[in-house]
Amino acid sequence: MKQGIHPNWTDQAQVTCSCGATFTIGSTLDTLKVDICSKCHPFFTGEMKFVDRQGRVDKFLKKVQVAEAIKAKGSTKKSSSKNSEDPKSYKDVLRQQQTVLKQVAKTRVQVA
Numbered sequence: 001m002k003q004g005i006h007p008n009w010t011d012q013a014q015v016t017c018s019c020g021a022t023f024t025i026g027s028t029l030d031t032l033k034v035d036i037c038s039k040c041h042p043f044f045t046g047e048m049k050f051v052d053r054q055g056r057v058d059k060f061l062k063k064v065q066v067a068e069a070i071k072a073k074g075s076t077k078k079s080s081s082k083n084s085e086d087p088k089s090y091k092d093v094l095r096q097q098q099t100v101l102k103q104v105a106k107t108r109v110q111v112a
């Protein structure tokens with residue numbers, strides 16, 4: 001190994017997840033902060049979860065509000081004729097599915 005060009009390796013690097021889980025790995029850094037880990041990733045938990053980095057969902061919702069304001073100004077005739085039922089957002093649909101899945105899981109536990 002060539003001397004003086006490699007970073008210092010430590011086997012005791014502390015990783016902290018945004019969910020609160022901590023674990024130790026080998027790394028050239030002493031501490032690491034991660035947004036998602038195997039304790040909270042939907043693939044491992046089997047649950048649906050929203051990962052909102054840098055407020056992207058809020059940013060999108062602001063865009064939607066602006067778009068609806070423009071829409072309301074432009075065409076008042078169309079909006080009054082239809083829209084008997086409010087369309088559900090994708091987030092609402094996923095939340096609904098999640099609660100259904102939780103209920104199914106509970107009933108399975110009660111049966112077993």
Ligand SMILES: [Zn+2]
Nearest residue numbers: 017019037040
């Ligand atoms: Zn985590």
